[in-house]
Amino acid sequence: MALLAVATENISFGVGGVSIDDFPSAREAGKAAIQAAIDATGKKGTPKLVLITGSVGHEEELLAGIEDVIGKDVPVLGGSAGDNTITGEWKQFANENVYSNGISVTAIYTNLKIGWAYEAGYIRSKNRGTVTRADGRIIYEIDNRPAAEIYNGWTGGTVVAEKRETGGSILSDTSYYPLAKIIKN
The missing domain is CATH 3.30.1330 (60s Ribosomal Protein L30; Chain: A;)
Structure with a gap:
């Protein structure tokens, strides 16, 4: 809190x-x-x-x-x-x-001047992919391959390797390796 x-x-x-x-x-x-x-x-x-x-x-x-x-x-x-x-x-x-x-x-x-800054603490990755199958916020495929397989490769096997087989939520596991979407204006 x-x-x-x-x-x-x-x-x-x-x-x-x-x-x-x-x-x-x-x-x-x-x-x-x-x-x-x-x-x-x-x-x-x-x-x-x-x-x-x-x-x-x-x-x-x-x-x-x-x-x-x-x-x-x-x-x-x-x-x-x-x-x-x-x-x-x-x-x-x-x-x-x-x-x-x-x-x-x-x-x-x-009426006072307000200043603010944002620092995410994340570093942009060279990894790129296109979500090819999803339902809401759940990504099933990236580049027509299983999303867990792609994501596991991008993170060097450090995040979702075990859950690829057992399933389950990866929300807390992925906090340090977020996916981003490009928003074009």
């Missing part, structure tokens, strides 16, 4: 949170959460910065919903909720509510 405490008259914070299960899509939940956060500040216009914690598996859609409300020019920082065993016991907190499949957003308004 991370906590941030700030006391100043120069910054307005608004927190909004919703359960994704209460909406037809995660995108709609993202819209509702950011709007609730904006409304909680009592301010007009777009915030200067947004902080987010969302449920695993919904990140892209939550961000799309936030973008629908505030546009592309406001920095959105944060990440996915997690737990120690990657078993879905993660939680999101917003105001007096706790969600198991939700989103918590903080909208920050200020």
Whole structure:
């Protein structure tokens, strides 16, 4: 758990949170959460910065919903909720509510200059492939070959060798070897 405490008259914070299960899509939940956060500040216009914690598996859609409300020019920082065993016991907190499949957003308004930086700590790999079969966030094939076989080769056999045979979640095992997708503008 991370906590941030700030006391100043120069910054307005608004927190909004919703359960994704209460909406037809995660995108709609993202819209509702950011709007609730904006409304909680009592301010007009777009915030200067947004902080987010969302449920695993919904990140892209939550961000799309936030973008629908505030546009592309406001920095959105944060990440996915997690737990120690990657078993879905993660939680999101917003105001007096706790969600198991939700989103918590903080909208920050200020006239002060805000600076921020992002450092992922990952190094770009020379490995390249095209996902040729997937279902949602589960990749079955890369370049028409079993994804586990390709990924295992890319990581030098250090990540998924055992689970290629036994199956199971590789989410925690792959945290240090993430796959990325190229987004063209």
